[in-house]
Amino acid sequence: MSDFETVSVDQVPSGALILDVREEYEFVEGHASGAVHIPLGDLPMRYEELDQDVDAYVICRTGGRSGQAAAWLVAQGYSALNIAGGSGAWLEAGLKLESENGQEPNVR
Numbered sequence: 001m002s003d004f005e006t007v008s009v010d011q012v013p014s015g016a017l018i019l020d021v022r023e024e025y026e027f028v029e030g031h032a033s034g035a036v037h038i039p040l041g042d043l044p045m046r047y048e049e050l051d052q053d054v055d056a057y058v059i060c061r062t063g064g065r066s067g068q069a070a071a072w073l074v075a076q077g078y079s080a081l082n083i084a085g086g087s088g089a090w091l092e093a094g095l096k097l098e099s100e101n102g103q104e105p106n107v108r
Contacts, residue, residue, distance in 0.1 A: 004070040006082040009093045012057050019056045019080075021069045022087070030105030031087070032059060033096040040065045043072065052078050059083040059090065061107070 012018070018035040020027055027037045038046045040060070050056055056073060058066040063086045073080035083089070087107035091097065097105035 004067070004074045004080055004082055006063075006067070006070075006084050007057070008084050009089045009095060012083060016057050017050070017054050018083075019050065019058045019069070020060070020087075021058060021065050022060050026061065026107075028100040029103075030097050030099045030107040032090055033098045035059065040069055043069055047073060047076060047078070050078060054079070056080045057083055060086045062086045062088060 018032045020031050020035040020037045021040040021043065022031075023039055031037070036050070038049065050073075056078060058070045058073070058080050060066040060069075063082060063084055066086060067082045070080040070082040085092075091107050097107065099105040
C-alpha cells in the first residue's frame with residue numbers, strides 16, 4: 001500500500017469531497033453533511049465514481065477503515081486523506097451532520 005496523509009477534522013477544507021466508507025446502516029443514521037457514501041467493501045468496484053483530480057477526505061467511525069480506504073485509493077493514483085478520529089471527532093468538533101432516516105443524526 002502507498003503512503004497517505006492523515007488530517008484532523010479542522011484541516012478539512014469547507015466544500016471538500018468527504019468520502020464516507022462506513023456500512024449503509026451507519027451512513028443512514030448519521031454522516032458529515034454532503035458526504036459521498038461508498039462502503040469500504042464496495043470501493044474496489046466503485047472507486048471510479050470519484051474524480052481522480054479531487055482530494056478525497058475519507059471518513060469512517062474511528063479512522064481504521066478510512067485509513068485502509070485512503071491507502072488503497074492512493075495506490076490507485078487518487079489523492080486521498082484519512083480523517084483522524086472519524087465521525088466521532090467530526091461530532092465532537094461540532095461540524096454539521098445529517099441523517100437519511102429523518103431522525104437526529106447519530107454517528108456512535
